[in-house]
Amino acid sequence: MEIGERLKEAREAKGLSLDSLQETTKIQKRYLQAIELGNFHILPGKFYARAFIKEYAAAVGLDANELLEEYKDEIPRTEDESSAQYTQISSSRKDNNPPKGTPAIFSLIPTIIVILLIIGIVFAAWYFIMQNNSSENSEPVEKQDSNEIVYPDENDPGSAISDQNKKADEKKEETDSKSTDDQHKSNTKKDKKKDDNKPELKVVEKGTGASPKSTLALNNAGNKVNVTLEPSGDSWVELKDGNGKTLYSGLLTSDDDTKKFDLSDAEKIYLNIGSAPSLTVKVNGVKVEYPVNPEEKVHQYLWINIMNKNQ
Numbered sequence: 424m425e426i427g428e429r430l431k432e433a434r435e436a437k438g439l440s441l442d443s444l445q446e447t448t449k450i451q452k453r454y455l456q457a458i459e460l461g462n463f464h465i466l467p468g469k470f471y472a473r474a475f476i477k478e479y480a481a482a483v484g485l486d487a488n489e490l491l492e493e494y495k496d497e498i499p500r501t502e503d504e505s506s507a508q509y510t511q512i513s514s515s516r517k518d519n520n521p522p523k524g525t526p527a528i529f530s531l532i533p534t535i536i537v538i539l540l541i542i543g544i545v546f547a548a549w550y551f552i553m554q555n556n557s558s559e560n561s562e563p564v565e566k567q568d569s570n571e572i573v574y575p576d577e578n579d580p581g582s583a584i585s586d587q588n589k590k591a592d593e594k595k596e597e598t599d600s601k602s603t604d605d606q607h608k609s610n611t612k613k614d615k616k617k618d619d620n621k622p623e624l625k626v627v628e629k630g631t632g633a634s635p636k637s638t639l640a641l642n643n644a645g646n647k648v649n650v651t652l653e654p655s656g657d658s659w660v661e662l663k664d665g666n667g668k669t670l671y672s673g674l675l676t677s678d679d680d681t682k683k684f685d686l687s688d689a690e691k692i693y694l695n696i697g698s699a700p701s702l703t704v705k706v707n708g709v710k711v712e713y714p715v716n717p718e719e720k721v722h723q724y725l726w727i728n729i730m731n732k733n734q
Contacts, residue, residue, distance in 0.1 A: 425461055425494075425497060426458075426461070426476065426490065426493075426494040426497050426498065427458055427459040427460055427461045428459070429485075429490070429494075430458060430459060430476070430479050430480065430483060430485070430490075431459040433480075433483040433484065433485050434479075434482075434483045436483075437483055437484065439482075439483065441455050441456065444479070444482055444483075447482045448475075448478040448479060448482050449478075449661055449695050450475055450478055450479070450659075451659075453465070454466055454471075454475060455475075455479065458472075458475060458476060458479060461497075463498070463499045464499075467657045467659065467674055467697075468657050468698075469499045469500065470698065470721065471657075471659075471697065471698070472498050472499050473491060473498060474634075474697065474698075474721055474722045476490070476491065476498065477491070477633045477634070477722075478633075478634065478722070481633065487633060620643055621643060622641060622642065622643045622644060622645065622706070622707040622708070622709050623641070623642045623643060623709065624639055624640070624641055624642075624706065624709050624711060624712070624727075625639065625640050625642065626638075626639055626714045627639060627640050627728070629714040629715060630714065630715055630723065630724065631715075633720070633722070634720065634722040634723065634724060635714070635715045635720050635723055635724070636723075636724040636725075636726070637713075637714040637715065637723065637724070637725055637726070638725075638726045638727075638728065639711070639714070639725065639726070639727045639728070640727070640728045640730050641692075641706055641707070641709075641727055641728065641729050641730060642730045642731050643730075643731050644707065644729045644730060644731055645707065646687065647685075647687050647707070648685070648686045648687045648689065648692075648706065648707060648729055649683060649684065649685055649686070649687075649706070649707055649708075650662065650683070650684045650686055650692060650704065650705070650706055651681055651682065651683045651684075651704070651705045652671070652675060652681065652682045652683075652684075652702060652703075652704060653681045653702070653703040653704075653705070654675035654676060654677055654679050654701060654702055654703075655677055655701055655702070655703065656676070656677050656698065656700070656701030656702075657674065657675070657676050657677070657698060657701055658674070658675050658696060658697050658698035658699075658701040658702040659673070659674050659675075659696075659697030659698070660672070660673065660674075660675055660694070660695070660696055660697065660702060661693075661694070661695035662684060662692070662693070662694055663692075663693040664686055664688075664689035664691065664692065664693070665689050665690045665691030665692070665693070666689075667693075670684050670686070671684065675702065677701075686729075689729060690728070690729055691726060691727065691728055691729065692706070692725075692726070692727040692729065693724075693725070693726055693727075694724065694725040694727070695724055696722070696723050696724075696725070697721070697722055698721050698722070699713050699717030699720070699721055699722070699723050700717045700718055700721060704725075706727060711725070711727075713725075
């Protein structure tokens, strides 16, 4: 018996129709039929086969892990894709390597240029230092006439004028320093207050199981709440508000534009994501970090509670 027949037999034994199974698993009816008939090529991608079969098995009361192990040779694998990526990387590395027969001296040219630049900079610095020292030592010393009246030099460290100027400068520096500190404290308070009002996503409960259901909280939401879906690959997505109203349900691909939804009136956001690695979700511009590693659990459910809304 093939895996599709095994699943269909379990479904019929439980008295479930494909429509009711679709409602339970959130998998489209045509994909459920394709699994029962063994037509895995109809699914959006090979990586969906294992995730959809797990959902189907759980819904009809079968052990998903045992089922996948028993029919592992029948279920499509993604080794071909990994092999293609490896071939692509190997080809790229090969292109970056210098062609055979190139003289070794050419590979040393960049290093030689850098060394010459460093030597030139050091020499230029040494030259300017020597020039400055030479200028200071060659300044002529003027002889003082015995009949010349000498007035106090305000720059002379021992003169009274110098002392007065020094005290005035110290007082000015103290005043400027105090003003700078006050300004810095004021700016720090403003920055902290601004940061406190930024929207922030926190994990409330981390989900478990084959398709984890996690809960997050959006703090400092404000009056407007926007959700954006940015696909980087193929991913089936379902978006609802807290009242169960469906705002989007369907397959997003890398060819689709970013989708934006207004949930300002909602108290909660519900997301059913078929391939988490292929979808970036943002709420009020804050990227949703999946509580469970999306590379390990591609199918995830998310509940996002909207907190601190301005009335």
